[in-house]
Amino acid sequence: MGSQNRDKKYKRILLKLSGEALMGELGFGIDPKVLDRMALEIGQLVGIGVQVGLVVGGGNLFRGAALNAAGLDRVTGDHMGMLATVMNGLALRDALERSNIKSRVMSAIPMSGVVDHYDRRKAIRSLERGEVVIFSAGTGNPFFTTDSAACLRGIEMEANLVLKATKVDGVYSADPMKDPNAIKYDHLTYDEVLDKKLEVMDLTAICLCRDHNMPLRVFAMEQKGALLSIVVGGKEGTLVSESQETSE
Ligand SMILES: Nc1ncnc2c1ncn2[C@@H]1O[C@H](COP(=O)(O)OP(=O)(O)O)[C@@H](O)[C@H]1O
Numbered sequence: 484m485g486s487q488n489r490d491k492k493y494k495r496i497l498l499k500l501s502g503e504a505l506m507g508e509l510g511f512g513i514d515p516k517v518l519d520r521m522a523l524e525i526g527q528l529v530g531i532g533v534q535v536g537l538v539v540g541g542g543n544l545f546r547g548a549a550l551n552a553a554g555l556d557r558v559t560g561d562h563m564g565m566l567a568t569v570m571n572g573l574a575l576r577d578a579l580e581r582s583n584i585k586s587r588v589m590s591a592i593p594m595s596g597v598v599d600h601y602d603r604r605k606a607i608r609s610l611e612r613g614e615v616v617i618f619s620a621g622t623g624n625p626f627f628t629t630d631s632a633a634c635l636r637g638i639e640m641e642a643n644l645v646l647k648a649t650k651v652d653g654v655y656s657a658d659p660m661k662d663p664n665a666i667k668y669d670h671l672t673y674d675e676v677l678d679k680k681l682e683v684m685d686l687t688a689i690c691l692c693r694d695h696n697m698p699l700r701v702f703a704m705e706q707k708g709a710l711l712s713i714v715v716g717g718k719e720g721t722l723v724s725e726s727q728e729t730s731e
Pocket residue numbers: 501503542648649650651653654655656657658659660681682683684
């Protein structure tokens with residue numbers, strides 16, 4: 484029996500997809516094969532009645548800090564990064580709609596005629612109708628990240644869990660891409676992440692979750708079926724929460 488036959492544990496989740504995840508094997512841009520796979524996996528969640536909000540990154544196209552290092556003004560670079568997330572959002576919506584999954588893109592930066600301007604109440608109503616809501620343009624402000632945007636929108640949407648899909652399969656004692664001896668944690672408190680300076684997410688994002696008691700699970704999107712497994716109660720990746728017993 485697959486996890487499809489089990490009951491969902493969460494009514495509403497906020498899933499953060501990094502821009503790099505959309506790039507797949509390509510060095511830049513968006514891989515349509517990856518988009519289709521994500522649409523399939525997200526469709527499985529919608530299929531069992533989970534309400535799904537998505538925050539999409541932009542690192543596959545532009546990052547403000549990298550543009551700044553190359554000589555551009557930082558705020559201009561961050562604006563470019565946020566616009567990149569809108570492009571990714573449009574691509575994701577296209578893939579979801581091709582899979583017959585109703586979805587809408589909202590942007591923190593008004594972009595009349597292209598996508599809707601972010602409106603919390605409208606977003607919640609869409610989620611309640613079973614539509615996937617893609618939150619783009621991050622927080623709308625420079626010097627923030629889409630991880631912080633994911634935690635912010637997760638808290639605003641009163642999601643039961645924020646999920647960070649990334650390249651590594653959880654939070655480790657050190658960056659596992661650099662340290663082969665790093666050990667994976669099953670659970671961490673927010674303060675442990677901060678005290679141990681674990682860099683899987685920026686501090687603003689972790690502090691937001693801590694201050695609003697929003698549980699967070701870090702997992703590898705590459706692992707097929709992990710997403711569905713988590714929403715039915717699987718323990719993939721690492722849970723960051725107030726205590727291990729905290730009901731997510
Ligand atoms: N303690 C840690 N545990 C897990 N990953 C970590 C840790 N420290 C740094 N990382 C890195 O953080 C990355 C996850 O962040 P992500 O936002 O997906 O990537 P990026 O910041 O490149 O966009 C992982 O790919 C990993 O290399």
